[in-house]
Amino acid sequence: MVLEPIHCPDCAGIEVIKHGTTAAGKQRYRCQNSDCERSTFIQEYSYAAYGSQVKHQISEMAINGSGIRDTARVLGISTTTVMETLKKSPRLRAVNEAVLAALEPTQTMVRLCLADDCEVEAEVAEMWSFVQSKTQQRWLWWAIDHTTGHVLAYVLADHKDKAFLELKALLEPFGIMQFYSDGWGAYERHIPPVFHTVGKRNTQQIERKHLTLRTRIKRLARKTICFSKSIVMHDAVIGLFINRIAFGLSI
Structure with missing residues (x-):
């Protein structure tokens, strides 16, 4: 046997x-x-939604343009189950640990830098969205490697300087020597001019990622009735997308 x-x-x-x-x-x-x-x-399980495969399908549909009711209809489960599963997405990371793991300390510099390229450059930008109504704005602040296009870190918050300072703190281990951004005042106030270049010419990659997000995630489309109704759900879906697609994590 x-x-x-x-x-x-x-x-x-x-x-x-x-x-x-x-x-x-x-x-x-x-x-x-x-x-x-x-x-x-x-x-x-008697109820299909308790199975791990269904939970995986819920996550996949959320980051590929399906709304809560779309997912519930296709999988034959309740909308409550879909929402609770997304809210409980485990171990969401705010920093790309795979890229961070490739960093090595150098003998000649105190900061960390990539082994093959010490002059790390990053594009930073923020993307507008809202929760419940357009008066309750929710912004995605994030940064990508200017050379490789890899997402380095992200923060979901309001449109104030504090949010960028949170992102800047997450980016410190990467040893970024040059930031590219638009002319939003938070960047000019908190990045020394010698390390900062303003202009859309050098932020095309990250702006393209904004378009990808709005295309892939239904609640981020500019003209739609499929908007988020809670900050928890809004942040969970965006965080899940970035962790899955940008960071390459199997969560």
């Missing part, structure tokens, strides 16, 4: 033990991997 190990639906590990039964008599399991966020699970 061949015994097949039980795999955790989240981490795919086999460090699984039995953990009693459900009210319906189904075997419940517990994952013992300390790094896994899943506590208990069963192999066959």
Whole structure:
């Protein structure tokens, strides 16, 4: 007789033990991997939305132009389930850790720099959106590598200097020596002129990413009734897109 190990639906590990039964008599399991966020699970759920595959589909549809009701209709689940799944998206990162991991300290400079290019240049910009009504604005502040186009970090906040200072703090480990931006005052107030170049000519890549976001995420289209109704949901969908597509994380 061949015994097949039980795999955790989240981490795919086999460090699984039995953990009693459900009210319906189904075997419940517990994952013992300390790094896994899943506590208990069963192999066959009566309600399809509890399965990890459906949760993955909810995330994929959210970052590919589907609204909450679209997703619920296609997957045959409730809109509440869709919203709760998106709100609980685990481990969203604000910094591109893959790029940060490629940084190496140099012997001649205190700052960190890329091993193959110490003159790191970044494009920074902010993209307008809103939650509930246009009076409640929500801005995406982010930065990309001017050479590779990789997204480095992002912040979701209002349109004040504090938001850019949060982004600037996230960018410090990258050792950026030149910032490219438009003429918004926050950049001129908080970036020394010697490290700052103003003009749309050098921000074409990040402006193109704005268009990609508005095309891919339904709630960001300029002329639509599919707008966000809560800051939590708004930030979760945008953060999920950036983590999945820009950072390459499998969350």
